[in-house]
Amino acid sequence: MNRFLICLLFLVLGASAAKAEEQSTRPPIGPVLENMLEGYIRPGYAAFEAAASDLETATTTLCGAPSALNLKSARDSFRALADRWARMEWLRLGPVMSDNRLERILFFPDRKGTGRKQVMRAIASGNEAVTNVDSLAELSVAMQGLGALEYLLFGNGGDALATGQRSSHRCAFAEAAATNLVNLSGEIIAGWQDGSALVTAFLAPGTDNPLFRTDQEALNLLLGQMIHGLEAIRDIRLSAFLDKQNAARDRPKSALFWRSDMTLRTVVANLEGLQALFDESGLEIVSKAMAPRLADTIRFEFGQAIRTAASLDAPVSELLANPETREKLFYLDYAIKIIIDRLDQEFAQAGGLAVGFSFGDGD
Incomplete structure (x- = not known):
């Protein structure tokens, strides 16, 4: 064997040994998964279920005793429920992904206004199926x-719920929709109970595990949840109403929850929920050895984005009409991109994922 091949062989063996040593000293992902389950997933879905139950109670009260005060209570309960869902909606994992639960909780984007049209037809026809x-x-x-609940409570004709005039069918529709969300949240919670096949798989990466075979695949899945969520906030939620090329093409009535003025409030909740996933899971442990301050930097970037979104507390139409707040929306887009880059490049690499690792398919 010539000298060049011998040197090459030693280099390859040395690199393999270094990689094996690095992997052996990398902290296990198991505690992160358990922290995520106990600190983020279960409490988050429990809070969503509680908020859905509050809305169910509020709509039942409204239907039984129509008044301006009871309508306000139902509307406030809706806003609280939308906030709670926004904190969990980017966790695209487990029972929420079965039986169309994700879309049944929130169907968006709805570019053709399918939901609004179907709800309006059901109200106009007095369709009894929607009241059960x-x-x-x-x-x-x-x-x-x-989406349907927002239109029922805040859309055209919603104010009549305070008087009861011609609104009994509409109110019964809202009550059934609220109960449906209680049921869906209960099904999701049941899927995350101890002893379920999902929890057993989630807590223990292994060769026969349908979720992830190795710690690195588990890390890929967790990071992918965060990165895809951030991308969706930027590319779907903000872009739904903000045209980056031409203000004349802005679409304020295409924004999620524009009727209830919850558009930017749910973006705040989206971001706070994703930061909670990062914090409560203790995911930062995988980057400590390579980049001990990176997690704090990521938290700082989250804070910047959250503060910017929270400062935009006004109806979408007003935000878009004001050049200063419209510019802030562009900054929010940029601030979210910075978090994505930190996670996708710096954090992934510090956690031992190769540059270019795909968060979409686990390669």
Whole structure:
């Protein structure tokens, strides 16, 4: 064997040994997964279920005793529920991804206004199927969740719920939709109970595990949840109404929850939820050895984005009409991009994922 091949062989063996040593000293992902389950997933879905139950109670009270005060209570309960869901909605894992639960809770984007049209037709025709939770659960996903509820409570004709005039069917529809969300949240919580096949797989990466075979695959999945969520906030939620090229093409009525003035409030909750996932899981442990201050930097970037979104507390139409707040929306877009880059490049590499690692397919 010539001298060049011998040197090459030693280099390869040395690199392999160094990589093996690095992997052996890398902290295990198991505690991160357990922290995520106990500190983020279970409490988050429990809070969503509690908020759904509050809305169910508020709509039942409104339907039984129509008044301006009870309508306000139902609307406030809706806003609280939208906030709680926004903190969990980017966790695209487990029972929420089965039986169309994700879309049944929130159908968005709805570029053709399918949900609004279906809800309006049901109200106009007095369709009794929408007033029974069991039959409603079998109808279009666009009629079952938060989008339908927002229109029922805040859309055209919603004010009549305070008087009871011609609104009994509409109110019963809202009550059934709220109960449907209680049921869906209960199904999701049941799927994350101890002893379920999901929890068993989630807590223990292994060769036969359908979720992830190794700690690195588990890290890829967790980071992917965060990165894809941030991308969706920027590319779907903000871009739904903000045209980056031409202000004349802005679409304020295409924004999620524009009727209830919850558009930017739910973006704040989205970001706070994703930061909570990062913090409560203790995910930063995988980067400590290579980049001990990186987690604090990521938290700082989250804080910048959250403060910017929180400062935009006004109806979307007003935000877009004001050049100063419209410019802030562009900064928010940029601030979210910075977090994505930190996670996708610096944090992934510090955690031992190769540059270019795909968060979409686990390669």
